[in-house]
Amino acid sequence: MKNTLKTLYKKDKLTMITAYDALFAKIFDNIADIILVGDSLNMSFLGESDTLNATVDQMIYHTRAVCNGAKKAYIVCDMPFGSYVTPEKGLENAVRIYKETKADAVKLEGGAEKAEHVKLLTDNAIAVVGHIGLMPQFSRSEGGYIVKGKDEDSRKRLLEDAKAIEEAGAVMLVIEGVKEDVAREITESVNIPTIGIGAGRYTTGQVLVWSDMLGFFEEFKPKFVRRYLNGAELVRDAVKKYAEDVKNGKFPGEEEIY
Numbered sequence: 001m002k003n004t005l006k007t008l009y010k011k012d013k014l015t016m017i018t019a020y021d022a023l024f025a026k027i028f029d030n031i032a033d034i035i036l037v038g039d040s041l042n043m044s045f046l047g048e049s050d051t052l053n054a055t056v057d058q059m060i061y062h063t064r065a066v067c068n069g070a071k072k073a074y075i076v077c078d079m080p081f082g083s084y085v086t087p088e089k090g091l092e093n094a095v096r097i098y099k100e101t102k103a104d105a106v107k108l109e110g111g112a113e114k115a116e117h118v119k120l121l122t123d124n125a126i127a128v129v130g131h132i133g134l135m136p137q138f139s140r141s142e143g144g145y146i147v148k149g150k151d152e153d154s155r156k157r158l159l160e161d162a163k164a165i166e167e168a169g170a171v172m173l174v175i176e177g178v179k180e181d182v183a184r185e186i187t188e189s190v191n192i193p194t195i196g197i198g199a200g201r202y203t204t205g206q207v208l209v210w211s212d213m214l215g216f217f218e219e220f221k222p223k224f225v226r227r228y229l230n231g232a233e234l235v236r237d238a239v240k241k242y243a244e245d246v247k248n249g250k251f252p253g254e255e256e257i258y
Ligand code: KIV
Pocket: 018, 036, 037, 038, 039, 040, 041, 078, 174, 176, 197, 207, 209
């Protein structure tokens, strides 16, 4: 049975993982409660240096793939940078995502200043997941990936942002790169599930980027990532073995010939 907000709201620990294609989405389905088609795909899948030049077309393409692979998970599609510069533009693009994919919700980055956007989408029957704290779409304007909630001003701002997004109708809230005590306070002050990444132990759920947690993205490992697999190493070894077998005339073998 397909995960819905109703079934997810009953759980007290939610697991979210990203996926960008049908193959991995099918493997993660039935294990993770929620699959996020994150605009992080622009970095790990496309190899760009940040998420800023991801497009709506790109997000739709990958979300269709994920929806084809995952039948149970609740699926969230990121709205890319520039696709919600006004509430109206956000609605137009979110409607496209809803019409051209089977995503259950869209996610957008921002706090109180995005409340209007969240409300307009919500009023038009689109479920919205918020994203506050360290917001990768702000990496260029802020000059890097900066952990939030380290001082009183930042703490207050985050709490206000979370409240504003909840009141505007968001169904869930991703909290990224925030001090644990502040993420905990946010989680205790809102009535929607919070999903943390680099936000400590007390959010309702956790999210990790699949290529980070499975060890396929080797360039760097942020502190909050736990590597559950040495994916790149395993794949490299397997492909080496294949190349050796071809060179040595061991592949194809007797059983692999018509
Ligand atoms: O794009 C992404 O993968 C995300 C997660 C890090 C939350 O937004």
